[in-house]
Amino acid sequence: MSRLLVVDDEANIRLLYAEELAEEGYEVVTAAGISEATERLQEGVFDLAVLDIKLKNESGIELLQQLVKERHEMPVILCSAFSCYKDDFSAWLADGYVVKSGDLTELKQEIARVLAKKAQKARAGL
Amino acid sequence: MDWECCWDRDVIAREDCPNIQAGDEDLLLSRRRRILEKCCDCPNFKRDLDRFLESGHPLAPAFSLIHTEYQLQKTQIQSLASFLDNKTLEVRFLHELGSVLQSSVDLEEVLSVALTAITAGKGFGMNRAFLLLIDREHARLNGYLAIGPRNYEEACQTWDEIAGNDMDLQTLAQSFRLNKLSSERAKFHDILEQLSVPLSDEGHVLIKAMDGKHPLLIEDAFHHPDVAPDLARLLGVDTFLLMPLHSRNRRVGMIIADNCITHKRITDEDMRSLENFTFPVAFAIERASLYDRLQVELSRVTEAGNKLREQQELIVRMEKMALVGRITSSIAHSVRNPLMIIGGFARSMLKNAADNDPKRDFIESIINEARQLEYVLDEILNYSDSLYPTRDMWDVNQLVEAAIKDTSDRLHSFGCESSYLPDGSLPPVFVDFKQLSYCLRTMIMSDIEGHNGGRIDISTYADGDQVVVRVRDTSVRLSQEALDALLVPFSTTLELGSGLGLALCKTMLEKQGIPFSAQLLPERGIEYTIVLPTRKEDQT
Numbered sequence: 001m002s003r004l005l006v007v008d009d010e011a012n013i014r015l016l017y018a019e020e021l022a023e024e025g026y027e028v029v030t031a032a033g034i035s036e037a038t039e040r041l042q043e044g045v046f047d048l049a050v051l052d053i054k055l056k057n058e059s060g061i062e063l064l065q066q067l068v069k070e071r072h073e074m075p076v077i078l079c080s081a082f083s084c085y086k087d088d089f090s091a092w093l094a095d096g097y098v099v100k101s102g103d104l105t106e107l108k109q110e111i112a113r114v115l116a117k118k119a120q121k122a123r124a125g126l
Numbered sequence: 127m128d129w130e131c132c133w134d135r136d137v138i139a140r141e142d143c144p145n146i147q148a149g150d151e152d153l154l155l156s157r158r159r160r161i162l163e164k165c166c167d168c169p170n171f172k173r174d175l176d177r178f179l180e181s182g183h184p185l186a187p188a189f190s191l192i193h194t195e196y197q198l199q200k201t202q203i204q205s206l207a208s209f210l211d212n213k214t215l216e217v218r219f220l221h222e223l224g225s226v227l228q229s230s231v232d233l234e235e236v237l238s239v240a241l242t243a244i245t246a247g248k249g250f251g252m253n254r255a256f257l258l259l260i261d262r263e264h265a266r267l268n269g270y271l272a273i274g275p276r277n278y279e280e281a282c283q284t285w286d287e288i289a290g291n292d293m294d295l296q297t298l299a300q301s302f303r304l305n306k307l308s309s310e311r312a313k314f315h316d317i318l319e320q321l322s323v324p325l326s327d328e329g330h331v332l333i334k335a336m337d338g339k340h341p342l343l344i345e346d347a348f349h350h351p352d353v354a355p356d357l358a359r360l361l362g363v364d365t366f367l368l369m370p371l372h373s374r375n376r377r378v379g380m381i382i383a384d385n386c387i388t389h390k391r392i393t394d395e396d397m398r399s400l401e402n403f404t405f406p407v408a409f410a411i412e413r414a415s416l417y418d419r420l421q422v423e424l425s426r427v428t429e430a431g432n433k434l435r436e437q438q439e440l441i442v443r444m445e446k447m448a449l450v451g452r453i454t455s456s457i458a459h460s461v462r463n464p465l466m467i468i469g470g471f472a473r474s475m476l477k478n479a480a481d482n483d484p485k486r487d488f489i490e491s492i493i494n495e496a497r498q499l500e501y502v503l504d505e506i507l508n509y510s511d512s513l514y515p516t517r518d519m520w521d522v523n524q525l526v527e528a529a530i531k532d533t534s535d536r537l538h539s540f541g542c543e544s545s546y547l548p549d550g551s552l553p554p555v556f557v558d559f560k561q562l563s564y565c566l567r568t569m570i571m572s573d574i575e576g577h578n579g580g581r582i583d584i585s586t587y588a589d590g591d592q593v594v595v596r597v598r599d600t601s602v603r604l605s606q607e608a609l610d611a612l613l614v615p616f617s618t619t620l621e622l623g624s625g626l627g628l629a630l631c632k633t634m635l636e637k638q639g640i641p642f643s644a645q646l647l648p649e650r651g652i653e654y655t656i657v658l659p660t661r662k663e664d665q666t
Contacts, residue, residue, distance in 0.1 A: 010463050016470040054459055081462035082507070099504070100462050102469015102496045 002047040002115055003027045007037045007063065008079075009055045013100075017050065020104050021111070034063045041067075046074055048115055050107070051094075053080040068093050075114045079107060127177065131170035133161050143168075166196060216399055219249060219295070223403065226296045227410035231417040238303035239295070240407040241273040244383050246298055247288065250400060252367075252383040253281065253390075256314070258321055258332070259379040259411070267332060267380060269321030272314035273302070274386070281387040320360055321382075331357065335368040336380055341397045341404070342368040367392050369400055371408035378408045378415075458507050465503070469496030505630070515561055515638050519554035522562075522586055522593050522658060529566035530584065536571060537582065542601055544570075547585040555593050555658035558638060562658075565631040565642075569597045569654045572612075572627050580651070593658045600651035609646060 004026045006017045014030040021028045029046070031037035033055050040046075049067060053060040064076055077096035095117070096110040132138045136157045140146055145164040146153060153160040165171040175193060179186040226239050237257060243249040254274025261268050275281035293301065302310075311318070323330045328337070331352045335342040344350055345365050347358040358364070366384035370377070381404065385392065472492040479486050530546055537544055555562075570582055580601025587594055604612075612628045628644065635642040641657045 010467070012467040013463060013470075016467060016474070019474060020470065081459045081466075100466045101500055102466050102473060102493065104470060104473070 001025060001027050003029065003045065004111070005037065005040055005046040005049040006030045007033070007049065007055065007060065008052040009033060010052075013052075016104075021108070024108055024111075026111070034058045034066075037063060041071065047118070048111060049074060049076045050079050050111070051076055052100075053078060053082065064093055075118050077107070077110055077114060127181070129170075129174045131165055131168055131174050133157075133165045133171060133174070144170075166193065166200075216402075219243075220402060220406070222295050223249075224406045226299065227406050230410065231414050233411065233414040233418055234307060235299070235303060236407075236410045236414045237271050238307060239299040240381070240411070241271060242299040242302050243295060243403065243407075244381065244400070245273050246295060247285070249295060250383075250396065250403070251390075252392075253385045253387045254383065256318070256321060256361075256382040257379060258382070260325070260377055265325045267323045267325060267336065269314075269318030270379070271307075271311055272318060273306075273310050276313065278387055317360055320356075325377075330354070332368065332380055332382075336370040336377055339370055339372055341370070341401050343392055343397060344368060362386065365389075365392060367397065367400065369404050371404055371411060373408040373412040376412065378412050381407075454506060458503055462500070462503055465496050465499055469493055469500070472496065505627075515558035515634070517556050517558050517638060517662075519556055520559045520562070522552055522555045522557075522595060523548040523550070525559060525563055526566060526584060526586060526595060529563055529570060532563075533567055533570045540579075540601075542580050542582060544582040544584065547583070549585075549587045552586060552588055552593050553660045555660055556662050557640065557658055558634075561634040561638070565634060565656070566595070566597075568627050568631050569599075572599075589657065591660055593660060595656050595658065597654040598647070598651065599654070600647065600649075602652070603650045604646060604652060606646060609644060609652065613644060 002025075004021060006014060006021070006028055008014050008017065008030070009032055011032070014032070018028045018030055029040050029044075031040050037049075051060040051063055055063075060078065060080070064078065067074060067076055075095040076093075077098060078094045079098045079100055081100045095114045098107045098110050101107075132142045135142070136155075138154055138160075140151075140154060143153075143160070143164060145168055150164075153164060175186075175190055179190055223239065223243050227236060230236050230239070241255050241257060244252050244255040252274075254272070256272045257270050258267050259270045260266075275284055288298070291301075323332050325333060327333055331342075331344065331350075331354070334352065343365070344353055344367070347353045347361070347364045347366065348355070350358070361382065361384065363384045363386045366382055369381040369383065371379045371381065383400070469492070472489050476486060476489045476493065479489060526546065526548065530544065534544070570584070580599065582601065583598045585596050585598075587596075613632050632642050632644075635656060639659065641655075643655045645653050645655075647653055
């Protein structure tokens with residue numbers, strides 16, 4: 001079972017992600033901000049992180065940069081209310097980008113794609 | 127003694143004096159006036175004087191002497207009166223000329239007046255005149271305008287025309303300007319083009335005359351030591367007058383005038399009159415030239431002022447837009463999250479609801495409405511983004527490939543086939559890649575929503591200095607009205623839903639100066655064409 005870290009400042013969105021992604025067979029751990037996410041990351045290993053970009057007074061892009069630097073083996077998907085970040089250079093560090101929607105199909109497909117790619121790389125010994 | 131002349135009679139009959147003409151009848155009764163005006167010049171009176179002299183009267187020689195002296199004085203007075211009349215006419219003419227020149231700041235008008243004055247019979251009556259002006263930028267004296275006939279027949283025709291119309295100088299000049307200025311310039315184009323002398327050529331007769339500041343009459347030009355044979359041949363006359371134009375010690379130009387048709391002698395008096403004429407002309411030409419430059423500078427300043435005002439308005443507008451952008455962004459964040467939560471949980475509830483649950487319809491309504499609101503939100507945010515294009519050089523083929531990749535899953539899900547034919551040798555294009563990517567995705571996806579099948583063919587190719595991207599979509603059949611509506615923001619068509627889509631593409635591309643066209647294909651579908659610039663200066 002793949003472990004996912006979901007970082008979003010909205011409690012209801014964290015709840016929605018947790019329920020929907022758990023239904024897909026993932027173990028979901030949530031965090032409301034960068035400091036909480038850092039704590040969760042210290043507690044255990046995750047196969048993938050889903051980050052919101054606007055985190056109250058913090059930036060998900062900063063957390064993304066930190067994760068790429070410190071945990072480059074863990075893929076990250078940005079899930080934001082803003083479609084404009086999709087073409088932003090700083091967002092290109094992420095492995096995937098999904099605009100937030102009540103229909104989580106795209107997010108679920110993106111998670112599956114990124115995890116499959118990660119597994120493929122692992123098999124190839126990269 | 128019987129006198130032959132009637133001087134000794136107080137009253138005479140008309141037949142008594144051969145010098146009495148019609149209109150002189152009052153002289154028949156006025157002996158004093160008759161003697162002074164008629165008898166003194168009469169041969170009969172002369173013979174009477176001779177007989178008086180022969181009579182040996184002691185007063186006779188003195189009388190003859192006084193008579194001779196009187197005739198001489200009378201001739202001189204008549205000559206002076208004639209001179210005075212001529213001068214009066216000249217002063218009037220110069221006054222008229224000065225009035226016209228002072229009232230005009232239009233260079234063409236001033237030149238028309240000047241050249242008309244030289245050649246008109248009411249003016250100086252020269253046959254032909256050339257005007258040369260100083261080109262300060264290139265330090266040359268160049269032929270600018272000429273007036274006059276090129277042959278005898280043309281001269282007769284022109285003079286007949288002028289004689290038939292009793293026009294004053296100003297009217298003549300206006301008529302010349304309106305009807306003949308261009309044709310005269312063209313007529314003398316060959317000569318004017320060759321009348322070009324560097325100001326540094328101090329040995330040239332034109333430069334010498336200009337530096338001399340006074341009119342110079344050139345006679346026997348073909349053998350004149352100072353006149354280059356080329357100049358004499360070019361003008362085709364052996365006598366011509368050079369009149370330098372100076373204004374406040376600044377060289378303005380030169381007028382060359384001649385009587386190439388009548389060959390009338392140019393007198394010293396003509397030269398003095400023309401010298402007086404050159405001062406107001408030179409001043410008027412310089413003033414008109416300065417006014418022209420002033421107008422150019424004024425239009426530059428006005429243009430700069432307009433640009434500045436536009437920039438200020440743009441800054442104000444951008445500040446407003448930036449504010450709108452921030453507000454929109456904030457709203458988007460505030461609205462999208464609740465929408466996501468509503469839509470997301472509604473979907474969860476729907477999944478868990480039994481098939482016969484009466485609340486399923488309500489939940490589906492919530493999901494549909496939330497989805498619709500998300501579409502609207504996307505479009506508003508895209509429109510907000512389109513306000514700030516950031517252009518740079520990009521590989522168009524990579525952008526197209528990325529757009530195809532982004533849309534491939536959805537194309538497949540609608541059973542739509544696609545092909546891409548890139549031109550691998552294309553230069554980079556100068557575009558905002560985010561906006562172009564959005565436009566490409568929109569063009570690819572705009573028609574397939576809700577339609578199964580069809581085909582999308584995409585190609586890129588060079589067209590001169592530009593790169594063309596063509597998207598040919600045969601997935602849908604549209605009416606022209608529906609297509610037109612699609613290109614208008616926030617319009618709705620029954621066929622393709624509602625929103626900004628293609629209208630936003632059009633707006634975005636046009637903001638970057640990129641032509642965008644959407645045309646219906648004869649059989650079925652739409653062909654989109656965008657023409658991308660490859661140079662920064664191509665942008666508008």
